[in-house]
Amino acid sequence: MLAVGDGGSAARGELERLRLLHRDATGRDGLERLVRRVARELGATAVLLDPRRRVLHAFPEEPPGPVLRSITAGVERMLTGGARSLAIDAGSERVWAFALGPEPASPVLVVVGEQAGSAAHGPFLDDALRLLRLCWENWAGRRRAGRLDRADRAVREAVLHMLMVGQQQAAHQTASALGHALPESVRVAVVEAASGIREVLAARLAEATRGRAWIVRCPVYSGHLIALVPADGRDDERVPFGELFSPSDRISVGASRTAHLHQVPAAYRQAFHALARARTGPRWQATFRPDTDLAAVVGCRGRRWAEGVLAPLTGHRPRRPQDPTAEELRATLRSWLAFHRHAARQLKIHRNTLAARIDKIEGLLGQDLHGLAGRAGTDLALRLLDAVGEEPADDDRWDDLGAILAASAVRAWANRFLRPLVQAPSGVLDTARVWIENGTHLESTAAVLGISVPAVRKRLHRAEEALERSLLRSPSACYDLHFAFRADAQRS
Incomplete structure (x- = not known):
């Protein structure tokens, strides 16, 4: 029970100061607020020095x-000598x-002013x-x-990047350094959400898969x-972790079919295109349909042609040590074809x-990689090299x-x-063709059709909805659309 009179008033004052200290310490900027509290209470200048x-x-x-230099020199002498507090003249x-801990690398509170040494302020400074020590440990942690x-x-x-550019061995080694083994078969998913909830979704996915999912912010x-x-051994229309999300999350999820690690670039494209279907379709999630993919239709029957197209790049040897290797050029080519201006x-x-x-x-390939036809052919060749299946007979090759x-x-695919x-x-069809x-x-499309650029965009958005593939955002299905029109022209 508190005493009556001056003693009781003093005790209540101490309790109030302690309450204010605790209130400051529990704020988001607890360290700064405590330093301000000390300075105001002592009528002095207060400085918090970090371990450096x-x-x-x-x-x-x-x-x-x-x-400040004089103070720093004095603090170093204090800590070297094993003392925890020091009074000096600067x-x-x-x-x-005052050192905040017993370690030599502890932060130090410095008070410039006579009041710090007053016995009356001893209890306040101790608290x-x-x-400050607790706040520092929390902040540093x-x-x-x-x-x-x-x-x-x-x-x-970095691991995802290695997989995207075909460096599976390096990806395995890097993942192992984190203590995670990459699975041989995966399904790639692209989750589109407002940036504000992306971290929540990532944490939810990591927890539900017990850390087995390799999650990357794009x-x-x-x-x-x-x-x-x-x-999980299944390759149906159900997104493998669709139960983790709901329409109320206001997200869209696109998933690939099951793929081996060396097929991750193709699987990412599948997921990206499935995302376009999920974004515009009646459901908020979708799995890629392989019957819409030209590379899946051609498969290994076009491998010999693909190898011939890419041979000058595959066999490239840099003249100087600082020049990019064939592997680096191939990674650059994949990124350029997939992301174009975003490749850098x-x-x-x-x-x-x-x-x-x-x-x-x-120069190596003899292709115009700024033109659509050159990019489409090179992209198809790269995708065909990723094809998995039995080697076709010679009479079943497309050379x-x-x-x-x-x-x-x-032609049936087209x-x-x-x-x-x-x-x-x-x-919509004529706009896509033009x-x-x-x-x-x-701009050129709009000029030919005699309509505005926004009108062209609107029609292409409708084409995306119809095709359930992305056209205006990379990686785009424009390469397959290019070949579909060409094959259809041959059919007719």
């Missing part, structure tokens, strides 16, 4: 340079330093130092956790989450470096692009691919 003796917080202002100022989380994210993104599209989920961001290289590499690749497009299976556009509202004929340039 840099000023973390100061109030009302940071001491002048000469005074010019005309009286300075008190403030204990709370969160910073360490943040650095670890950023490092983990960076490594996961480096190209800020609203996308990419997940490599171990295949995906590869994390300068756009001038990207342009120089594309020029080099064009050139003309033979591929003339094959009955490809008919299936274009049928939704034929059945779409008036103008858009392809003009190299996917919106």
Whole structure:
């Protein structure tokens, strides 16, 4: 029970100061608020130095340079000698330093002013130092956790990048360094959500898969989450983790079919196109339909043609050690074909470096990689090299692009691919055709059709809905659309 009179008033004052200290300590900026509280209570300047003796917080202002250097030198002498507090004179100022812990690398609270040494303020300083220590440990722990989380994210993104450019062995080794083994078969999913809930969805997915899913924040599209989920042996229309999300999350989920690790680039495209179907369809999730993919129809029968197209790149040997290797050029080519102008961001290289590499690749392959036809043919060749299946008999090989497009299976595919556009509202099919004929340039398409660019975009959005594939965002289905029109022209 508190005493009556002055003693009771003093006790209530101590309790109020302690309450205010605790209130400051529990705030988001607890360290800064506590430093301010000490300075105001003592009528002095308070400075918090981190373990490297840099000023973390100061109030009302940071001491002048000469005074601060004198303080820092005194603090080093104090900690070297094993003392936990020290009073020194820095010019005309009286300075008190208090280590927040027993370790030599502890942060230090510095108070410039006579009041710090007053016995009357001893209890207040003891309470403030204990709370500063707790706040520091919490703050430092969160910073360490943040650095670890950023490092983990960076490594996961690097592993996905390695898989996307065909470096499976390096991806396995890097993942193992994190203590995670990559599965041999996965389903790739692309989750599109507002950036504000992306972290919540990532945490939910990681927990539900017990950390088995390889989750990456997309480096190209800020609203996308990419997940490599171990295949469960099924390859049906159900998204493998669809039960984790609901329409109320306001998201869209596209998933690939089951794929081996070396097929991750193709699986990512599948998931990206399935996302277009999920975004515009009656459901919020979708799985890619392989019957719409030209590379899946051609399969291993076009491998010999693909190998011939890419042979100059595959066999390239750099003249100088600093020149890009064949593997680096191939990775650049994959990214360019998939993301085009976003490739530099995906590869994390300068756009001038990207342009120089594309020029080099064009020279090796003899292809115009800025034109749609050149990009489409090269992209198909790369996808066919990823095809899995039995080696076809010699009489079942398609040794050139003309033979591929003339094959009955490809003509039937083209008919299936274009049928939704034929059945779409008036103008959608013609707009898609003119858009392809003009190299996917919106302005040229609008000029030919005599309509505005926004009108072209609107019709192409309808084409995306009909095809259930992405056209305007990369990776785009414009390459398959290009070949569908060519094969259909041969059929007719």
